[in-house]
Amino acid sequence: MDVFLGEWLNLLIRWAHMVVAIGWIGTSFYFMGLDYTLSKHERLNPGVLGTAWQVHGGGFYHVEKYIVAPAALPDVLHWFKWEAYLTWVTGFGLLVVQYYFHAEAFLIDPGVMPLAPWQAIAISIVSLAAGWFIYDGLCRTKVGSNAVLLALSVFALILIASVLYTKVFSGRGAFIHVGALVGTIMAVNVFGVIVPNQKKMIAQMIAGQTPETRFGEIGKQRSTHNNYLTLPVLLMMVSQHYPFLFTHPQSWLIVALIIVIGAMVRHMLNRIEAGAGWDSYGWVLPATAMALITAIFVTAPASRVTTGGAVTDLEAQAIVGKHCLSCHAQKPSHPAFKEPPKNVALETVPELRRFAQQIYMQTVQNRAMPLGNQTGMTDDERDALGRWVTGRK
Ligand code: HEC
Numbered sequence: 001m002d003v004f005l006g007e008w009l010n011l012l013i014r015w016a017h018m019v020v021a022i023g024w025i026g027t028s029f030y031f032m033g034l035d036y037t038l039s040k041h042e043r044l045n046p047g048v049l050g051t052a053w054q055v056h057g058g059g060f061y062h063v064e065k066y067i068v069a070p071a072a073l074p075d076v077l078h079w080f081k082w083e084a085y086l087t088w089v090t091g092f093g094l095l096v097v098q099y100y101f102h103a104e105a106f107l108i109d110p111g112v113m114p115l116a117p118w119q120a121i122a123i124s125i126v127s128l129a130a131g132w133f134i135y136d137g138l139c140r141t142k143v144g145s146n147a148v149l150l151a152l153s154v155f156a157l158i159l160i161a162s163v164l165y166t167k168v169f170s171g172r173g174a175f176i177h178v179g180a181l182v183g184t185i186m187a188v189n190v191f192g193v194i195v196p197n198q199k200k201m202i203a204q205m206i207a208g209q210t211p212e213t214r215f216g217e218i219g220k221q222r223s224t225h226n227n228y229l230t231l232p233v234l235l236m237m238v239s240q241h242y243p244f245l246f247t248h249p250q251s252w253l254i255v256a257l258i259i260v261i262g263a264m265v266r267h268m269l270n271r272i273e274a275g276a277g278w279d280s281y282g283w284v285l286p287a288t289a290m291a292l293i294t295a296i297f298v299t300a301p302a303s304r305v306t307t308g309g310a311v312t313d314l315e316a317q318a319i320v321g322k323h324c325l326s327c328h329a330q331k332p333s334h335p336a337f338k339e340p341p342k343n344v345a346l347e348t349v350p351e352l353r354r355f356a357q358q359i360y361m362q363t364v365q366n367r368a369m370p371l372g373n374q375t376g377m378t379d380d381e382r383d384a385l386g387r388w389v390t391g392r393k
Contacts, residue, residue, distance in 0.1 A: 003338035010097045017090035024083035025230050031080075032227045036274035038065055047071060069201055069211045077202075081195050088187035095124070095180055099173060105336045109170035109372040123168055124177060131161055131181040132188050139221070154225070155259060158182060162252035170372045171246035178255055179236030182229050189222040227270070231262030243361070243368030244299045257295040264288045301365040308380070311388035313349045319385050320346050320359075323375040341371075360389040 038050025047066050054061040099107045103117035107124070115123070138144060138153050161181050165174035197219045201211035235258050239245045245254050264284045271281035326334045328346040340346075344355055352359065362369040363377070364386035370377055386392075 003336070006097065006101065010094070013090050013093045013097060017087065017094055020083050020086040020090060024087045025234075027080045027083060028223070028227050028230055032224070032270060033273040034063065035065070036270060068213050068216055069205055073202065073205050079195070079198075081190055084187050084190035088183065088191075091180065091183055091187075095176070099124070099176065102336045104374070105334075105371050107169055107173040107372075109173070111373050111376075112166070112170060113168050115168065120169065120173070124180075127161070127165070127177065128181055128184045131157070132184055132192075135185045136188075136192070144221075151228075155256075158259060159252050159256055162255040166251055171243075171248075171251060172240055172368070172372075174251065175236060175239045175246040175255075179233055179239070182233045182236065186226045186229055186233065189226055193222050194219040228263045228266050231266050232259045233262075235262060243366035244301070247366040247368050248299055250298075253298060254295060257291050257298075260291045261288055261295070264291070306383040306387065308384060308387065310391075311384050313352075313388075316352060316385060316388040317349065319377075319381050320352060323370045323377045323381065326375070327371065356389045360386060364389070 034052055037052050039052060040050050042051060044051065045064060047068070047070060048064045049067045050065055052063045052065075054063065100117075100121050103115075103120045107120045108115050108117070134157055135154060138150060138157070143149050143153050158178065158181070162174065162178050165177045168174075169177060197215035201215050204211040236255070239258075245251065245258075248254050264287060268281050268284040268288075271284075320328075324346050326332060327337050328340045328344050330340065330345055330347065332338070332340060344358065345351055346355060346359070359369075364382050367373065367382070
């Protein structure tokens with residue numbers, strides 16, 4: 001497809017993905033918060049678990065939550081499911097246009113595993129499906145009835161997936177797949193469990209039976225998982241713009257810290273909404289701070305001292321010519337690009353100087369560039385480019 005139209009397609013799907021994801025996460029936050037703020041103080045209608053008074057946009061709202069279901073089915077029932085479904089559909093679309101169409105540029109790193117694009121795509125699809133089935137299986141076994149054990153198992157599952165992904169994909173590809181795996185679990189939770197269970201309860205009501213509480217409880221469990229995964233998954237999605245995250249040699253450790261930090265922050269916000277006392281969640285702050293400091297510490301660039309003499313402009317240009325210009329030129333020769341990516345062209349010495357700090361970050365400190373190390377850049381060449389930027393000998 002025309003590269004320019006491909007970029008537009010990418011942009012439109014990304015835009016749609018953000019819009020529906022914001023809608024979905026918004027409802028997740030809203031309903032979790034609502035559940036925590038339900039009050040039992042006022043006189044409740046029969047079957048009502050709690051109520052909440054809310055103000056928004058100039059009006060007052062009075063919401064009642066039923067323990068299982070109301071005695072009679074209302075005529076109109078508003079569902080919250082399309083946000084979730086469309087978030088997955090647009091997310092998968094983005095995976096296709098960004099990573100499957102350009103598998104050689106973004107997904108595959110020949111230094112990690114020399115995959116053919118179809119192999120990388122097959123691994124991607126199979127692994128996303130497998131992740132769901134393992135997660136769902138865990139929830140349905142005995143482990144599923146113990147919240148802490150289940151949380152630890154799901155955490156382990158995501159970390160094992162991270163390790164496996166870094167063994168087959170580029171750093172970038174691995175990170176987006178961890179995000180995609182978690183996102184898939186969240187979306188199928190809605191599509192495959194929460195909504196079907198709700199429908200079963202409705203069917204029981206229509207049949208004149210009392211709906212089983214079990215269905216609602218399972219739905220609530222999955223919905224809570226989703227809520228705790230929202231913050232980590234958001235960071236995984238934007239991780240692509242921060243090579244210090246995905247180029248780390250033990251990037252699974254970074255994934256672990258992101259999950260811990262995101263889930264703890266979410267937990268703290270949930271406790272605050274529940275009106276819980278500081279003593280019940282105060283521990284979260286130092287724990288989160290420690291995890292964050294650890295993440296900053298382990299991603300800090302190692303200062304490599306190299307000696308090999310001063311590097312001239314001409315030598316730097318030669319290295320860049322060999323490893324960067326196929327993409328970073330006004331007219332790239334690489335088939336995936338029609339213009340220099342991110343508008344970074346590196347053909348002249350003034351251009352090299354202008355982007356020197358970014359070149360240093362992307363090539364010397366992190367190994368994000370050359371993309372997927374497609375040109376097989378050596379450590380010596382990286383060091384030499386680093387010496388040119390810093391002016392060291
Ligand atoms: C195969 C194509 C390709 C090659 C080769 C390549 N790059 Fe890139 N480069 C990209 C793409 C694609 C992006 C945009 C990445 C993104 O969107 O995060 C990029 C982005 C960059 C950026 C901007 C990063 C930012 O987010 O500000 C710099 C700087 C850069 N590359 C430097 C280099 C250098 C230096 C080399 C050679 C050592 C190189 N690139 C080789 C494709 C390539």
